[in-house]
Amino acid sequence: MNDLKDTMFMRAPEALVEASLRAGCQLFCAYPITPVEDMAEYWIKRCGEFPGALPHFTESELEGGAYMYGFGAAGGRVAFASTGTGISLISESLGWIMSAEVPCVVFNFPRAGGLSISQADYFQATKAPSHGDEKMFVLAPMGTQEAVDLTMEAFYLADLYRNPVMIMCDYTLGLTMEVVEFGPMKTEGLAPKDWALTGDRNRPRRGGLAQSAPGGVTAANVATGVDENFGTMSRGEKSARKRADKYRSFPARAELFEMEDAEVAVVAYGTMARMILPVLKLLREQGMKIGLIRPITLFPFPVAVINDAAGRVQKLSVFECNSGQMVEDVERSVAGRCPVEFYGRPGGAAPTPQEIEAELKRLIGKVEVLA
Amino acid sequence: MTSTAEAPKTGKAVFERPHIFVEEGTPWCQGCGYGAWSRALIEEIERANPAKLVAAADIACLEYMHEIIPGDITIALHGRSVSTVRGMKMAQPGALAIAFQGDGGMLNEGLNEVIHAAASGQNVLVILGNNGVFGDTGGQFTMGAPMGLKTPTSPMGRNQATHGSPIPICEMLAMLPGAAFVGRISTHDPAYVYRGQKVIRRAMEVCMAGAGFAFVECMTTCPTGWRMTPVEAVKYHEEVMLKDKPVGILKDWDPATHPPVEAPLARLS
Numbered sequence A: 001m002n003d004l005k006d007t008m009f010m011r012a013p014e015a016l017v018e019a020s021l022r023a024g025c026q027l028f029c030a031y032p033i034t035p036v037e038d039m040a041e042y043w044i045k046r047c048g049e050f051p052g053a054l055p056h057f058t059e060s061e062l063e064g065g066a067y068m069y070g071f072g073a074a075g076g077r078v079a080f081a082s083t084g085t086g087i088s089l090i091s092e093s094l095g096w097i098m099s100a101e102v103p104c105v106v107f108n109f110p111r112a113g114g115l116s117i118s119q120a121d122y123f124q125a126t127k128a129p130s131h132g133d134e135k136m137f138v139l140a141p142m143g144t145q146e147a148v149d150l151t152m153e154a155f156y157l158a159d160l161y162r163n164p165v166m167i168m169c170d171y172t173l174g175l176t177m178e179v180v181e182f183g184p185m186k187t188e189g190l191a192p193k194d195w196a197l198t199g200d201r202n203r204p205r206r207g208g209l210a211q212s213a214p215g216g217v218t219a220a221n222v223a224t225g226v227d228e229n230f231g232t233m234s235r236g237e238k239s240a241r242k243r244a245d246k247y248r249s250f251p252a253r254a255e256l257f258e259m260e261d262a263e264v265a266v267v268a269y270g271t272m273a274r275m276i277l278p279v280l281k282l283l284r285e286q287g288m289k290i291g292l293i294r295p296i297t298l299f300p301f302p303v304a305v306i307n308d309a310a311g312r313v314q315k316l317s318v319f320e321c322n323s324g325q326m327v328e329d330v331e332r333s334v335a336g337r338c339p340v341e342f343y344g345r346p347g348g349a350a351p352t353p354q355e356i357e358a359e360l361k362r363l364i365g366k367v368e369v370l371a
Numbered sequence B: 001m002t003s004t005a006e007a008p009k010t011g012k013a014v015f016e017r018p019h020i021f022v023e024e025g026t027p028w029c030q031g032c033g034y035g036a037w038s039r040a041l042i043e044e045i046e047r048a049n050p051a052k053l054v055a056a057a058d059i060a061c062l063e064y065m066h067e068i069i070p071g072d073i074t075i076a077l078h079g080r081s082v083s084t085v086r087g088m089k090m091a092q093p094g095a096l097a098i099a100f101q102g103d104g105g106m107l108n109e110g111l112n113e114v115i116h117a118a119a120s121g122q123n124v125l126v127i128l129g130n131n132g133v134f135g136d137t138g139g140q141f142t143m144g145a146p147m148g149l150k151t152p153t154s155p156m157g158r159n160q161a162t163h164g165s166p167i168p169i170c171e172m173l174a175m176l177p178g179a180a181f182v183g184r185i186s187t188h189d190p191a192y193v194y195r196g197q198k199v200i201r202r203a204m205e206v207c208m209a210g211a212g213f214a215f216v217e218c219m220t221t222c223p224t225g226w227r228m229t230p231v232e233a234v235k236y237h238e239e240v241m242l243k244d245k246p247v248g249i250l251k252d253w254d255p256a257t258h259p260p261v262e263a264p265l266a267r268l269s
C-alpha cells in the first residue's frame, strides 16, 4: 500500500484524502470546487494502491449525497468533500443519512463568495446541516496535522456512533502545506456492521432498522430516513429520542491556552485560533493575562468548559470570520456568568496580526478605543 | 359481500400469490397498475434467484416495494433512488441492484441521475413506473404525462406552450452506449402482463449476466391520480398513455458489441 512514507510535506486537502485512504475509505465523493478538485485528483491518483478503494469520480454533488447514503447503508466506508455550497446541495441527503444512522465523513472547506477564508458556514454545519431534528458531529482542526489526525478519528467515530462526522476546515487550511505524519487508525470497540444492507438473501430477517416480518422467508431489510411509514408515531419518537441521546453522549472537546490565570479569554476555532495564538503569546510575554479557548468539537459544543472559564475570567470575547455565529453558542454556554464580546470579520476578511493585537489590548484594557 | 369459491382440495394450483410476497394484501389503490408489474418482477427475481439483492425505491407510491422485495432495500429521497442504488451496488458489487422510481422522481426531480447511470454502464436494473402523474401527492402532471392529460396543475390539459412535451426517456437512454438493455412494458391486461413479464425476465438476465445498465419503463395506470374508476383508467391507458409508446424490447443486449461490465452474479443454490 505504501510507496509513500508516513511523514510527508503535503497540502492539507491531499493530506486529508491520504488520511481517508489509510482509514479504509472506499468511496470518496468529491465534485470540483476549490480546493476540493485537488482531493478528487489525489484520490484518483492514489486509490489504486488501496484494495477496495474505488476510482469513481462523482458526477454531481446531488449524486454524491445519494451515493454516500447507499454506499454507507450497504456497509461501505465513504466520504464526501465540498465547500458550504456543496453541503447545501447534499443537505437533504444528510438529513436522510442522519436519521437512517448511516456512518460517513464529510469534509467542509467554507469560503467566502470569492476565494478567501470564511467561517460563515458555522450555523449550517452545527445547527442545521439538514431539515429535521438530527445532528452531525463537527470537528474543527487548526492545522494540517490535526486535520489528518481528526480525519482518521472521524472514520472511527462515524462507525462507532453510526452518524456522519464533519471535518470543518476553512479555505486557508485548504491552501496550507505542512509536514504531516500518518498514524494508525483506531478500531477499539468497533463492532461488525451487522446492520448493513449487504443484500445477502440467506440472512434471516431482523428488526431494528430492518423491517421485521413473518419468519421463514428470505431477508428483506429496510433502511430509511422516514420512520413514520414503518410503524406508529411512538416508534418514530423512540428512535428520535435514541438519536438525541446519542448526540448527548458524544464528548465535547476544547483546547485551552494560558487559561490558568487568564483575566480575559478569547474563544476562536480553526484558522482564526491559529492566527490569534502567536499574538497572544507575545502579549503574555508582556504580562497581559489573556487566554484562549479553542473548541475542537463545534457540535457538540464544549458548553461546560466555557461555562467553567466564564466563572473565572472578567470577560470573554469571541473571534470569528463571520458576522457572529459561534458567539451565540458561547453566550448560551456562559449563561450570564460574565460579559461576552464579539470580534467578527465577515465577507472573506481576516484580521492582521496588528489588528488582533490591538483588539486583544483593548479587551484587557490597555488601550482605550475612541468611540 | 362476495364469497370466494374454495379450490378443490385435490386440484392443481395454476395461479397463486407468489410465495415470495411477504406481506398480505397490496399497499396500492384499487386499480393501481403497480400491483401487476411488481408481481411479475418479484416472480422474475424468484426465477433469477440472486444470492444478493439490494434495491432502492423513491419516496412515492413505489416506496411500498419495501413490503414485497425479497432482499435489502433503502427508501431513497424523491428522485434519488437510482444514485442511491448505484452507491449500494458499489459497496456490494456481487448483488443484483434494482432501483424503483416514479415518473415524477425520474423525469422531474432526478433526471440527471438516470442519464448518468445509463452513461456509466454500471450493472444496475432501473425500473420506471410511469403513470404520468405525481401519484403520491394527488395527481399533478409530470414530465412523463401525455399531451392533453387534465390534472389540477394542467386543468385545460397538458399542452406544449404551457407545460412542454413528455420526455421519451427509453428512447433517450437507448442512445447511450452504456445502456445494455432498454424495454417498455404495460401490464393493464393479461396479454400485456405475459409479454411484459418476458421483458422483465430478459432485463434481469442481462443484469445477472453482468452485462450492465438495464432499464424498463412500466406504463402504469393511476386511477386515483387520474380521477377515474379503474375501468375508465384502463381505457384511458390504452387509448392515450400507450399512444406513441411501443411496448417490448427497444434495445437488447448484444454481447458481441457490448461486453459485460462484470462477472455473472451469483445465484442462491
Ligand SMILES: Cc1ncc(C[n+]2csc(CCOP(=O)(O)OP(=O)(O)O)c2C)c(N)n1
Binding pocket: B058, B059, B060, B061, B062, B077, B078, B101, B102, B103, B104, B105, B106, B129, B131, B133, B134, B135, B136, B137, B142
Ligand atoms: C424533495 C422532495 N420534493 C417533493 C416531495 C414530495 N413528494 C413525495 S412523493 C411525490 C410524487 C412522486 O411521484 P412519482 O415519482 O411520479 O411517483 P408515484 O407516486 O406516481 O408512484 C412527491 C412530489 C418529496 N418527498 N421530496
Ligand code: SF4
Binding pocket: B027, B028, B029, B030, B031, B032, B033, B034, B061, B131, B135, B136, B221, B222, B223, B224, B225
Ligand atoms: S395514487 Fe396512483 S400510483 Fe399511487 S397507489 Fe394509488 S393508483 Fe397507484
